[in-house]
Amino acid sequence: MDGEPYEDASASRRTLSDGPPPPRHGPTAEQLDRFRAHLAATRAFSARLVEERCVPSERFLTGVQGTVSVLDPLFSAWNPALLFHLHVHGPRRFNELKTALEAITSRVLTDKLRHLEEEGFVTRVQEGEVQRYALTEDGTRLAQLVHPAVFFLHNRERLASTSPGDGSG
Numbered sequence: 001m002d003g004e005p006y007e008d009a010s011a012s013r014r015t016l017s018d019g020p021p022p023p024r025h026g027p028t029a030e031q032l033d034r035f036r037a038h039l040a041a042t043r044a045f046s047a048r049l050v051e052e053r054c055v056p057s058e059r060f061l062t063g064v065q066g067t068v069s070v071l072d073p074l075f076s077a078w079n080p081a082l083l084f085h086l087h088v089h090g091p092r093r094f095n096e097l098k099t100a101l102e103a104i105t106s107r108v109l110t111d112k113l114r115h116l117e118e119e120g121f122v123t124r125v126q127e128g129e130v131q132r133y134a135l136t137e138d139g140t141r142l143a144q145l146v147h148p149a150v151f152f153l154h155n156r157e158r159l160a161s162t163s164p165g166d167g168s169g
Contacts, residue, residue: 031151032159038148078104078112080146083121083135087143091125091134 074080078101085100086092092100098109113133116122121139125132135143152159 032155035148035151035159039152042148074142074145076112076115078108079116080150082112082116083139083143083146084150086122086133086135087140087147091132093130093132097133 081101081104082097085097089100094109094113097113098104098106101109104112113122116139117124117133120136121142122133123136123139125134
């Protein structure tokens with residue numbers, strides 16, 4: 001078998017004696033399985049809410065501004081990225097967040113962290129002279145909603161190509 005060619009995305013012709021192929025990028029099979037299990041649990045939870053008629057009151061639904069303000073922590077610019085980063089990497093200093101979110105300005109980052117802190121999703125943790133931002137319990141719950149969405153959007157082509165069945169989920 002040694003010397004037999006095999007295809008690889010990084011080289012047009014490689015042989016087994018060249019060593020193993022470079023690592024693949026993207027989610028592992030285990031990550032895909034965990035995502036699908038989480039997706040199934042989310043669907044079951046949503047179905048239960050509908051079945052038990054756990055829907056917002058008519059009064060709540062009439063105020064567009066109220067609906068927009070409720071969704072703000074989840075859909076406002078930069079908030080999903082901040083929540084996702086803190087969820088994945090844990091407490092971070094201001095400059096660590098600014099470096100991770102390359103395009104964000106210091107002023108916008110300050111405003112977003114302040115707003116998320118006022119809403120109770122982020123807290124400042126003092127460790128000696130070092131101050132870090134961390135998710136609160138509610139922030140962790142919200143980030144758990146963001147995490148699968150980011151994973152899905154980042155990997156949707158691969159998920160679609162590996163989904164079992166007819167693709168209807």
